[in-house]
Amino acid sequence: MAAEANAEAAGDSPWLLAWRRLRRDRVGLGFLALFVLIVVFVLAAPLWANQVAHTGPNKTHTLEKVEVDGEQREVVNREGKPIGPVWLGAGGKFFLGADGRLGRDEMVRLMYGGRVSLFIGFASALITLLLATVLALLAGYYRGWADAVISRGLDVVWAFPVMLLAIALGISLAVGGLQIGPLHLSGGSIWIPILVIGGVSVPYIARPLRGQVLSLREKEFVEAAVAQGAGPLRIMFGELLPNLTSTIIVFFTLTIANNMLLEAALSFLGVGVQAPTTSWGTMIAGGFDLLTSAPLLTIVPSAMIFLTVLSVNVFGDSLREALDPNSKLRLEARAGLPEPEGTAV
């Protein structure tokens, strides 16, 4: 193993080395493929909706009938029970049945809801990483009072259980909307859960990153940059940031997974995505009312969340393994464990 590592190190860039390691990781690549498949599935939503199901995610079919294998069936029967999965019996209509009293096409909603869930996962993770990186660079580079202010601020946010903080922000903003300067967000905007979820996750990423910046700052290459007359901005973004890239990439994947679970939980509680927008979380919340008569309405979106989060988690772990095999930065770093030894100063 050591000999192999030495042979690899002969002048190749770290990214090439990482790619070589990743290429050999069949489990990781398998789950990456699963994730890509899920993305393709949700991207195909308009195609399925227009060409196959001929309906939209919010179109109701309460009083309609549908021909399944030559037999006329009600989309919603008199007791309010929706039609179950008919697979291809109706030419692709109601593939997974209808979603409840409103008789909306569950498959179409699953595909459109997935877009929302994935988008929130990505966008909020982007916000988390962006904020956390900037805060970590400022705190780690300037140290002193800047570090004190940023670290204490993160401590306060950290003191809240993530769920409670997100619930508090989610409910007040869903009721009240948000005004940031000229930018107005109404209570039902999808950007409210994105900002809330992205914001509450910041301390969990900023803390370990700050530790890394603090130790990198002591390295010779920073001293060399200072000697060449580089200003704070160039040192932070030109010298320190590139050395954080692999950590940031790994945290990004893990944050997507975590944030998607948080989105689902918030939407389930009614303080995430607001109707008429649909996400997998809101679909589960809707399905729960029919848990005994139509269990698939809960199980299918739950399974989609599970598969997506699982694939991102496993691939993220492989990515970490490939980018930095000796790293102490493990899956558990995001739980708020103290910084790995050696990085704390």
Place this chain on the structure above:
Amino acid sequence: MGRFVLRRLVGMVAVLFAVSVLTFLIFNVIPNSDPAQRIAGKAATPNLIASINEEWGFDDSLPDQYVTMMKKVFSGDLVSYFARENVDERIIEGIPATFSLCLGAAVIWMFFGILFGYLSSVMAGSLLDRALTVFAVAGISVPVFGLAAIFLIYLTYKTEIFPSGEYVEFASDPLEWAEHLILPWITLAIVYVGFYSRVLRSNMLDAMNEDYVRTARAKGLGERQVMSRHVLRNSLAPIITLFGLDFGALLGGAILVEGIFNINGIGLYAFESLKNVDLPPIMAIVLFGAFFVVLFNTLVDIAYAWLDPRVRLGDSAS
């Protein structure tokens, strides 16, 4: 030790203050709408809104408003205008159920987390290790309510093996109490089982390379003794720290689990208040929840410093 405790307590008071200010800002200042209307909830009438405005002093300066809100929450005269009931009383009533749920879940996750972590590190690379790894990664990826739904469908509605949640007081029937809580316990614990077993596994694998382990082997200790007395013991410290953080924050998960299994505790109260967009209870639960976390973590820190003098020395050195 005395100085350490004092410093921690001062820090704690500062954090408690900051936490309460942040809660105040979240509920009454940041959102872009009339706070009285939000607090009134669905039952809002012009009269009610006017009286809330008066009572909460929303025309006063922000520091005054902050003081009014804290007084209301902590003096016990905070009321929910939607349900027309005293919020603090409801929260206190919910403590036994929530505590039963959290404590049972914690016992399960510590037991299985440590057991699985121990087994998979001692047998690293074996089939069992791989199976436990798959279980752990699946455990941290599963949405709580999806798992709860599957439990309810297959173990309660279809087979009637377990009752569908609901809380039975321990004092009235301990067996019923446990039977009703077992599915909620498992649901709440499973994420942490996966997580803790992974953390312990990697800590133990690191510890196995330490010198004291070689020494223990060299002096002729059996493998089992080396593992349990030396490797496991030294790997448990971060687990205990994590446990302090996670147990304090468990109320977040309890909201989902109590809501789904209909357990009449603080979590269910929050769950219902969210459904009804009833803000005063949520305000109080968030504030008490965060206070509990801060208090609990301070206690854990102090206990830790008492057990391990290096902690308090290291703290004063930095």
